[in-house]
Structure formats: structure tokens, C-alpha cells
Amino acid sequence: MSGQFTGSTGTFLIGGTEARTSRALPALLIPLAAAGAILALVPIWIGDSRVLMGVAVLGLAFVCYTIGFNVIFGSTGQLFLCVGALAGVGGFGATILADNVGLPIVVSILVATLAATLIGGLLSFIAVKRSLGVIFTGIVTLIFTLSFDALLLGLSNLTGGDSGRLIASGADTLLRARDRVLPYYLMLALVVLFLLVHGLLRRSHIGWAFRALRDDAVAAELAGVDVARYRVYGALIGAAMLGLAGSTYVLTEGRISPTTFGFGRVDVVVLVMLAFGGIGTLFGPIVGAVTFTIIDEILIDFGQLRHVAYGILIIVLFLWMPRGVIPTAAYLWRRVRRLVEVRE
Amino acid sequence: MIANILDGIVLGLQFGLLATGLTLIYGLGGVLNLGYGQIAVVSAITVALAMDAGMPVLPAVGLGLLVGGLLGLFLDQTILRPVYRLRGEGRVLLSLLLTLGVSFIVDGFLNWRFPLKALSLHIGGGAVEILGVLMRRGSLVASAITLVTFAGLFVFFRSTSLGRAIRSVIEDEDGARLIGIDPKQMLRLILILSGVLAALVAVTRSMVAPVDTKSGLSITVFALIVTVVGGLGNVVGALLAGIILGIINVIAAKLIGSYISLIILLGAAAVTILIRPAGLLGVKE
DSSP: OOOSOOGGGOOTTTSOOOOOOOOSTHHHHHHHHHHHHHHHTHHHHHTTOHHHHHHHHHHHHHHHHHHHHIIIIIHHOOOOOOHHHHHHHHHHHHHHIIIIIOOOHHHHHHHHHHHHHHHHHHHHHHHHHTTOOHHHHHHHHHHHHHHHHHHHHHTHHHHOGGGOEEOOTTTTSGGGOTTOHHHHHHHHHHHHHHHHHHHHHHHSHHHHHHHHHHHOHHHHHHTTOOHHHHHHHHHHHHHHHHHHHHHHHHHHHOEEOGGGGOIIIIIHHHHHHHHHHOTTOSSHHHHHHHHHHHHHHHGGGGTTHHHHHHHHHHHHHHHHOTTOHHHHHHHHHHHHHHHHHHHO | OHHHHHHHHHHHHHHHHHHHHHHHHHHHHOOOOTTHHHHHHHHHHHHHHHHHTTOOHHHHHHHHHHHHHHHHHHHHHTTHHHHHTSOHHHHHHHHHHHHHHHHHHHHHHHHHHOTTOEEOOOOOSOOEEETTEEEOHHHHHHHHHHHHHHHHHHHHHHHSHHHHHHHHHHHOHHHHHHTTOOHHHHHHHHHHHHHHHHHHHHHHHHTTSOEETTOHHHHHHHHHHHHHHHOTTOHHHHHHHHHHHHHHHHHHHHHTOHHHHHHHHHHHHHHHHHHOTTOSSOOOO
8 A cells, every 4th residue: 555645656646545346246236326325315305496406416417527537537547627528529519419400319419428439539549649648638638628618619600609508409398397306317317327337347357457557557558458448448438428427417407508518617626526535436426526516505605705615625635635535534444443453 | 921920929929928937837846836827817916906006007017026926935835845745747736736726716716806807007109010010019018028038037047057056956856956956945936936927927918908817727728738839847948839829829810710710729739749748849858
């Protein structure tokens, strides 16, 4: 187990001290079912408030984004600063296909998701081929985000420009149910699906390759892991999640604008959520995204001062818990248990 | 065509100055300061407030530069402390995340306290003709300040022993320590210098377009892109990259239209990074 800061190897934050995962399937399915069940009960609690339900649906969308980003950054160490843009490819793609081209909603979502997947894979392929490091991958993907934003504003007849547009498709269906219950369960289904995919992935041979290349890419390559191939796999899977979540979310929301997927609105937030929950952990995204959604709702009256609170939180978090809440809690728990065992 | 190139150079000088402060800290300390744009914005707002309070322009600008330098010093003394304990990519990542936190705090505070405040310095007088092209006086003054700054930096890094000491740390931190240079002290100096440069960016930019409380992120992002294209830690590279990207941007804007020109600019930056990951003037390690 390495220390909190592993020094020049650069595995700080994403390096792997991780409790060994059990290969038994119940070890994955039970916590997953428990998390799903808890979230499924939320509408009973806040279901009579349309505003809070809207917040909850957005919160689940953020859980999805964070899981997708976790697969890309947490599992394969590629800093993709285009989470919002990839989700936006899904969202705007699905909107344009459904409204302007006239495809059925499900087909639009699938095609748009495919587009996001391919773009994510392409970005990763380029980064891998040119062997860009974490920071350079970040900058190239950031450039993609900025170009995507410029394109959205430029193609204003399709995207509605700055103010966005309303989505006609699905307007009178349950997708737009005023009580937001169906949208909530739809997004929750995506969360469970994504967690299941990520969980199964982690226990497959791909997961082993991910862990190996994340701990030390050179050593993994020498041990016969095709690092390039697995990085692209990670990006494809993560981007597919982002595209699917983005397109599904906007179709339940009924309107879309560039800020829905803006860099400051999505990427920065997702990074903080993931770092809070624990980068590379399976349930970190849920913990991080749900916590931040709740904090955001509590602090809503403070307006801009919320950002001050986030800034302080980010600094405190990375100074004292760079591995995130879950790994820190797990570490403390192991320490406590060891102490107890010693005493006995 | 000459008009386009001149416009491009004016914009490019802005880009170059933007990147210089960022590239110096990265080159020297391996620290990526995402709060860079916010330093510029705080300085700009300081100048604007000082002028509201009746201070003449020059002392107000001086105060802004001072505030920029002090903010750099403050970062160095506080949140960058733990960053210096790390090395390599870990240092870059931690510095990036902590300064991201700082940028949140600054943005949140400014947008809460001074939501509508913006700095725009109006340089009086009409347009000036240069090589048969009419240029706005504001952009000329901004360019002149930028050129003088670059000349000053150039002389500083070439000819003064302090400048040479700083360059030796950029080249080899351990080697510099062996010959008696304290890298931490150099870093502190560079952080102050980078803060002053950020403030200067805000001042020169405000002669062309207003700098408001929401400009921070875009200043940082463009500075980052120009920095990377020019080669991390390379001041001349930053200037060169700035001018090239500026000319590309203006010509693309004239020939095609504004939003695609931004995409072309970004594409050019991406292609440069992919072809020469070390930057235009960077040396492969």
C-alpha cells in the first residue's frame, strides 16, 4: 500500500490503494441493489414537490456523468475535460435527430449515444497514439470542449444558440410527466445500469488491465497489457455512458441549451463530485454526486456565495482527503478494526 | 491583408502576454495555476474600484499591479506550500485542483459582491494610421505595453544574475540547488511576477474590451492553450505562439466568419500540440 502521495510516478489521486475486490457476484449485487433501493425511495419523500423532483432528476444525471467520467479518468487515468461536451453530443444529437430529422426518440438517443461513443474513442485514440500525458490529454479534450461550445453557438438555427431551444419530441408523453416521477426512475435505471456495467467490468479481464495500467502504465505494458487498447476501451465505454445519460436527460427535461452541458456547469462539478466520492471507486460517483446535489440545494439561497463554499470545500478535500471520502473512510475503518483485533 | 496581419499581431501580443505568467510558473515549478485568470480579474476590479473612488488612472493601475503581485505571493505562501512537497505529475494535478478551488472562491465572491463591475480603460483620441491601416489607439497602447514588457522580461532573463538564476532552476532544479540557488525563493519571485503579469493582462485587455467578473475562466483557458502551443516554460515560445494564433484567428475571422474562426484557432492549437507535444520552441526531454 503506497502512501497518500506516491511522488514522481504521478499516481497521486488516481493511484491504487484499494481493498481487494471479492470476485463473488453478491459482493457487487448486494450494495448495488441497496443503493438502488435507497434512491428508489426518494420520490416517496420529496415526490410532492415538483421543484425538488427536478433537482433529484438532475442529480441522477450527474451521478451518471460522474460514473462515465470515473470509467475514463478513474479507471484508465485519462483526464477527459470534455464530459459536458460528450454528454452534449448526446443531448443535442438526440434533440436534432428527433425534432429536425424526425427519427423516433429511442432511435435518436441510440444514434446520438453512438456518436458520443465514437468521438470519445477517437479522442482517446489520438491521445494514446501521440502518448500524451495526463495534462496534455486534459488540454486536447478541453480544446474539444471549447470547439464544441463554439459550434453550438454558431449553428444557432439547430441549437437555439445562447438561449437554447425547446424539444418538441415526447412533449405529451410520460417522459415529461409533470410530477417528474417517470424521468426520475428512468435516470435511476441508467445509474443502476452504469454501476452494474462498471462493476462487472472491474471484475473482468478488462478490469485487471485497467488496474494494472493505472498503477503503472510502463510496467503494465511490459507485462503484456496492451495499454493503448484498454485506454481506448475505457474511453469508449465512458463516452457511451455520457452520451446516453445526456440524451436521455434532455429528452425528459424538454429543453436544452449550451449551458446545460457547459464546462463550468458540468466538467468542473463532475471532477469535484468524483474526487469527493473517491476516484476509481465503484460507488464514489453516487456518494459524491448525491452529496453535492444535496449541499447545492441546501445552499441555494446563498446564490453566488455557494461557489465560495465549493472552493473552500475543494481545497480542504484535496489537502486532507486526496483519495476521497470512501477510500478515506475505508482506510479509517481498517485502522479501527486492526486496533480492535490487536486488543483482543 | 496587411490590415489583417496587423490586427492579428495586436491580438497575438495579447495572447502572448496572457500566456507568459502561466508558462513561467509551470516552467519553473511544475505548477499549473488555474486561478491565473482570477488574479487578472481581481486586479481589474481593483483598478475599476480605485478609479470609482476618484483615483487617477496611473496610480489606480499601479495599485492593480501591486494587488496582482500580492495575490501571487499569497498563493505561494498558502495553498502552494503542500504542492511543492510533491513532484512530477502529482504536483501538476494537486496545483491544478487547489487553484481551481481558489478560482471558485474568487469568482463566487466577486460575482456576489460586484456582479456588474467591469474595467474598461478608454484611451482617448481617434484612430492612428500605421502602414496605411487605421488602428484603434487603445489596441496600439496595449500592444506597446506588451512589447515593452516582453523586452523587459527578455533583458531580465538574459542579462541579470537573478534572471539567470531563475532560468537555471527551470532547466534543472537539483542542479540549481547544488550551486547555491534556492528554488523556493525563485518560485516565490516568479509567482509575484506572474501575478503582476496577470494584472497587466487585465489592464491591456481592458483597453480593447471590458474585463468583467466573469472573464476569469476564459482568460485562464486561453492562457493555457497558448502556453501549451508555445512550449511549457518558454516565454519566447509563448510570444511566438500568441502571434501565430492571433494572426490565424483574425484571418480566419475575415475569410470565413467568427465562430468557425474560433474553431480553426482551437484546431490549430490542437494540431500543434499533437505534432509537437513539447510546443513550438520546446525541447524534447
